[in-house]
Amino acid sequence: MRTAGVAAGICVGLVAAVAVPPALASAPDAGTRPQAAPTASRTPSRSAEPNEPDDPGDRRPAPQVQCNPQQGFPAGQITEEPWPQRRLDFEQAWDLTKGAGVTVAVVDSGVAPGHPQYADRLVKSHTTVGTLTQDCNGHGTQVAGIIAAADHRRRNVPFLGVAPEVKLVSAKFTDGSSTSDNTQLPRAIRWAAEQGAQVINVSAAAPDTRALRDAVRFAQSKDALIVAAAGNVPDERKGTETPAYPASYRGVLSVAAADETGSISGFSNIKSRVDVAAPGQNVISTQPPRGYAAGLNGTSYGAPYAAGVAALVRSRFPKLTYQQVIRQIMATADGDIGLGSGRGMISPLRAVSEEVKPGQDLPRQGGQATPIPIAGVPPVDHRTRNLGLGIAGGAVGAALLLLFGGVVIPLGRRRGWRPGRASRPTDPNPGGA
Template sequence: MIGRALVASALALHLSAAPALAQEPVKCNPKRASPAIAESWAQRRLNVQRVWPLTMGQGVTVAVIDSGVDETHPQIRLAGKADLTNTTYRDCVGHGTAVAGIIAGQPRNDVPFYGVAPGVRLLSIKQSNDTSGDVSVLAKAIRAAADENADVINVSIEAQDQPDLRAAVNYALGRDIVIVAAAGNQQKDDGTSSPSYPAAYDGVLAVGAATPSGGRSTFSNPNAVAVLGPGQEISSTWTGKGYQSKLEGTSYAAPYVAGVAALVRARFPNLDQVRVRRRIMLTADGASGKGTGAGMVNPFLAVTMLLPSEQVAVAAPVPPPLPASAVRKAVPPDSRSMEVATAVAAGGLSLTAVVMAFWMIVPMGRRRGWRAGSRTAATGATPGSGPN
């Protein structure tokens, strides 16, 4: 417990640019929270508890860049926090607390709500006191999360393209961090939409909002969408130690996917951020129209599916061949030696035959006085056995 407090303090001291005396925000009036919550369709649809026997996200650090997180909530457990607004760590909107709960809300027996990856190490980096914020501060927050060795960064914020934001995203991607960002909500009355950043940058996993039926929500920006996450009629944790229901927006779809990214990183620690994003897209439920990307994210398949191409990519390298000196060359046959050996063997056999013959014939000749044997003896006839 003391170690966790020290980590949180170190993060706060390293990242916070607050003045000596932090001032309370001028307006800090979040929507009132409800003391109770019902199980949402998103939890039933994703059913992340099927994955928990394999991993709950342990060992993975997820940074939430948002309006802050209410760490007094009984289902929120922070490992570190930072305030880049020079105000306080307090969540004056409720948005960041809801996002954090979707990612890592701790399961409780008395509450039917839980996060996707409750085992992660959760960081809160506050970049705004309202629903918008400064793009330059957002860029600083992304860099700060990267410097704190985050494995996954959730950005449920819409912004305009800006050089420092693009550079910050590239900086984080270069440090092998998975960046999950909300694709944005359509703002124009004529129904047209424009790209939202950082979601529209190459290398960022852009998330659109899905309805309970699995289709894209009408408000979800169709540009650059990689996958969908539940983003309509959502329930989650809220500032004030309570809950909020009927939330909607790609802001709440992104943390579902960020939680899945954390599960994948925990289950496959050797996959880089490119292959983590690829795995999430390849295991999604399939596209169902414009702006749906690969379809609804599927936590169970993302963690369990065997991808042959991925197995080839991460297979152990083939061992190098043995050096030439390790194998002794065969000695060529010595023809001369073989000829000599054959001659010696033949001579030995001949000599043996002579000795055997001498050993048998000499004693026989001595017994007969060296006289030739009789005819009958030669033919084998017995004397006196002829006809009378």
Template sequence: MITSVPAAAAPPVPDPALLPPAGEAAPPAATEQRNLCTAVVPIGDVPQMPHPQRSLDFASVWPLTRGAGQTVAVIDTGVARHPRLPDPIPGGDYVSTGDGTDDCDAHGTLVAGLIAAQPVDGSGFAGGAPDVELITIRQSSRNFSDRTHRGDDETARNSTGYGDVRTMALAVRRAADLGATVINISEVACKPVSEVLGDGSLGAAVQYATDIKDAVVVAAAGNISELCKPSNPAGADPLRPDADPWEHITTLATPAWYDDYVLTVGSVEEDGVPSDYSLPGPWVDVAAPGSAVTSLDPDSGGSTDRYSGANGPEPISGTSFAAPLVAATVALVRARHPHLDARAVMDRVESTAHAPAEGWNPRVGHGVVDPLAAVTAPLPAQRELVFASVPLPAPTPVPPPDRRPRIVALVASGAVCGALVLAVLLSMPLRRRMRSFPPHPPARTDAGR
């Protein structure tokens, strides 16, 4: 039973001196396959669109961009060649002697399908950015193991079979050197906070990919499982809501916790609620649907929505499958806005996500991604009006109006009015005198003489 207690941790600072060397991919140690390859349940094409694609609505972005010109590296269990995938560029194999196009675990092909599966008639499923190119690098497999593995090797592992932080670091360097513009890592290595992760080379690799090669690194937050447990706090301390979330960590996850260099993705369910299996942490940036997943079957050439488990079919779910949906979103943004560098693209995806009420939380980060908003939202230069002082010429003086005609007219009108008033006043005594004389007697006649 794990009894780790929360402890303070600090965001890791990469050391560029630990960057792994460039070179062709090859297993660092001799390996062998010890289990049968993982099988999935093939299904026929169905017209219904799976929930993740329906909720993110990638099709609404396709009239603007389908990701052409972008190269997405899938660092995983390999990507099998599939009729609905672009022919992948073999990036190499750190598990066996292949070229990266072998997938004994199905996991890498499922991830690649969520990014780049081509739409076809009769199927509601397609990848989010079907016009991207793919680079495939096999970095791990639960069905292979190190023939010389020592029991005292404490290197953090991202697979119960073969794969650890050293092979992951080599794969990230390899992907960046091959020209990937987006790097998807749907794998996580974990350690209790009290132990040493030993992931210095991986930190240097993601810093190199982001700052030197201008690639956006998208990583799964991790599932609470045998490799990543116990869970970190899923929310703020109600007694200390403003406390630094890095103060209470139980489990470290890499490369997810390299927050300044990685876009870390948590998972949500169909109703938008954070998935119970999604490992929280102060490094979580955004979220996407990670359950009820449909993708490509590496063996049948068709689709699948379940693993063939020992106890029956098991649904495909996990932060592993939320991450490629975000990687597809990043590819769409980079195709539409090729002038944006890696950090600007990461900021854009975060700022256009559907934020939780508190603005950020350790389960979904800045919220569920919105591909259409990430591609079409106005860029900062378009949102901000810049006001600058512009010198203007002095106005031409306007001559004062000639008021003389108006003055003459007013004076004349005043004189006339004054004369009229004077005439009226002078006539009033005469009229009174005339009213004071008696009327003349009637004229006499001599008619009676």
């Protein structure tokens, strides 16, 4: 993507959720197409600090935002286990950790504060745009649910998050499905790092700017692991893809989207640097204020699955640096599944139970582009321990299906084994994962 300007008039694209009638839910292409990540054209004039106004003399009132996201459907309409839970089987990892002691930041459109599957663990919300902190779009709430939704199966809710004991902080950088100010995403990333978030999920695709590089470098100096969506490419832009950021920066865990068959989704951006793949097609998650959305597609949804695994690893092995956590996730992935897949599908159980030794070979890479270095990244101090951003979930046509179709397995499926405890990983050197 081209470099963006402070007010380029181009959008940061969050995926706007829309209701899909039941008759359309079974159509071959219903809900499978992601929204394109927009681009912008000018170079920013300066790098802004968090909460620093562009014009200190500008004291105009903040715009009033109407917050009316799609309501979603009730939990009672989810009658079977969503396919990502069957494929990843992250419940097996819960015998070792559920993410306790880890804080995950959702840098997105905000997070609905009252959803019963995570409300008691949303500890702080912030906005860089001077308006409501709540989610007026739905995208950030969907991301948060995949990461952290609690196990409510006793209440007949089949949907689960990957790390149900993590704490959440919300860093909102846009009110709707887009923003034309390229300083907001960097500000939100910086704020998240300042709150001590050990994992920062960025389900957005942006141009490479100085402000964004500086924010990523700042977060890495705090030993925060940034997990980013590789970005979506609509059919009309096939063949003209460009790398998405921050996913293509070195030291960021970049995530592609995969479908239920284990193949890379056709919309997943293969020009971005990719480390691993995760479920990102026809998924289900939480929706403001207390409901659910289905038929979600985009790398925006693959990223939080990987962020949840990163939180499990950081909880299980708290002494690992962010680079070592990246290596742990990559080394335990399932292996190349094609162009744009990186090291393959994430494996939650292996990531928290297997020992990754120094110098151990990683699984074969699936078409990964050359990483973009961020010059001058300082070492972690262990003594103290306009953008046109495309919300890479590209919301993806995020369909709120009134009836949840999809290929799933019965809720009552039983697991046949449980892992024993494995020895703690030694101190691998990721070498710029």
